[in-house]
Amino acid sequence: MLKLDRVSKVYRVGSFGGEQLRAVGDVSFEVRPGQVVSLIGESGSGKSTIGKMVLRTSRITSGTISFDGADISRYRRTGELKEYYRRVQGVFQDPFSSYNPVFKADRVFEMIRTEYFAAVPAAEWRAKLDAALRTVRLDPAQVLGKYPHQLSGGQLQRLLIARALLLDIELLVADEIISMLDASTRIDVLNLLADLKERGLGILFITHDLSLGNYVSDQTVILRGGSVVERGATRRVFANPLHPYTRRLLSSVPQLHKTWAEVDAELRARDAGAERRCAYHERLPDGGPDPLAAVDEDHHVACFALDGAPCPDAARTPVG
Ligand SMILES: Nc1ncnc2c1ncn2[C@@H]1O[C@H](COP(=O)(O)OP(=O)(O)OP(=O)(O)O)[C@@H](O)[C@H]1O
Numbered sequence: 001m002l003k004l005d006r007v008s009k010v011y012r013v014g015s016f017g018g019e020q021l022r023a024v025g026d027v028s029f030e031v032r033p034g035q036v037v038s039l040i041g042e043s044g045s046g047k048s049t050i051g052k053m054v055l056r057t058s059r060i061t062s063g064t065i066s067f068d069g070a071d072i073s074r075y076r077r078t079g080e081l082k083e084y085y086r087r088v089q090g091v092f093q094d095p096f097s098s099y100n101p102v103f104k105a106d107r108v109f110e111m112i113r114t115e116y117f118a119a120v121p122a123a124e125w126r127a128k129l130d131a132a133l134r135t136v137r138l139d140p141a142q143v144l145g146k147y148p149h150q151l152s153g154g155q156l157q158r159l160l161i162a163r164a165l166l167l168d169i170e171l172l173v174a175d176e177i178i179s180m181l182d183a184s185t186r187i188d189v190l191n192l193l194a195d196l197k198e199r200g201l202g203i204l205f206i207t208h209d210l211s212l213g214n215y216v217s218d219q220t221v222i223l224r225g226g227s228v229v230e231r232g233a234t235r236r237v238f239a240n241p242l243h244p245y246t247r248r249l250l251s252s253v254p255q256l257h258k259t260w261a262e263v264d265a266e267l268r269a270r271d272a273g274a275e276r277r278c279a280y281h282e283r284l285p286d287g288g289p290d291p292l293a294a295v296d297e298d299h300h301v302a303c304f305a306l307d308g309a310p311c312p313d314a315a316r317t318p319v320g
Pocket of ligand 1 (some may be wrong): 011012013021023041042043044045046047048049050208
């Protein structure tokens with residue numbers, strides 16, 4: 001469904017845009033129908049930039065993003081874009097910023113109605129809206145007609161997901177959608193995503209939180225400094241992290257039943273000096289759509305060289 005092939009993004013920065021910042025470099029991965037793919041990385045690793053490129057609110061510098069085989073950067077006509085947004089929508093971190101406080105919250109549905117359902121009779125529209133709200137576990141009578149300040153963050157976020165669902169979308173880009181919600185609402189929204197996935201929706205779940213990624217996703221993509229360091233089936237990446245960066249990220253997740261010293265000792269014992277060598281350098285593909293080495297059918301890892309530093313496996317020549 002969604003496929004990224006060596007996608008890069010360079011921003012022009014500096015006072016006159018004379019400098020360049022490579023926010024995303026050579027990123028490749030796929031999202032299939034009914035699959036949740038987590039894009040995990042620390043702040044500034046390029047997650048949101050990838051989401052924006054998928055949603056076409058930020059231009060790709062190089063590489064290709066395709067949806068059902070069609071290169072999305074080639075959509076020029078309004079009709080093509082409109083059709084794309086009927087199939088692909090995004091929901092973002094701060095639900096409050098998507099609402100104008102002086103209007104009732106249900107105004108967010110009006111744009112969808114004007115754009116896509118102008119010919120639909122009022123009663124039919126209302127039935128469709130009620131169905132979308134019930135899918136996200138909202139009671140229409142409880143939420144419609146209210147102002148944003150009269151609703152919780154979780155309710156506002158679910159209204160936005162309902163808006164996306166009205167379009168029968170196939171792919172949802174969910175960018176940090178639960179980081180501003182309280183713990184119990186988080187679980188509600190996560191379970192909602194699981195329901196949507198069961199209905200065949202593909203979800204690109206952007207998060208800096210490893211445990212959330214582990215909870216919801218089938219596939220995991222670990223980003224560092226704009227590049228993918230490791231990618232694969234979530235259970236494989238979490239059970240057997242191969243890249244030193246992934247290992248460090250995982251070891252920094254608090255484990256309530258263990259002390260930091262125990263976690264650290266386990267990590268050292270497991271790695272036993274292996275971090276100094278890039279075990280996968282020789283297996284990196286020479287060109288092709290994916291810059292990572294395939295370790296397993298569903299587990300890929302990058303060279304251990306990071307940020308342009310030489311490959312730690314000094315015996316060999318670093319790539320790129
Ligand atoms: N419009 C822009 N112009 C210039 N640089 C940008 C722009 N947007 C993002 N960046 C830079 O690109 C890099 C990646 O940013 P991005 O927002 O994609 O990261 P992120 O992983 O989503 O971070 P966070 O979790 O903090 O949202 C950062 O260094 C950021 O400062």
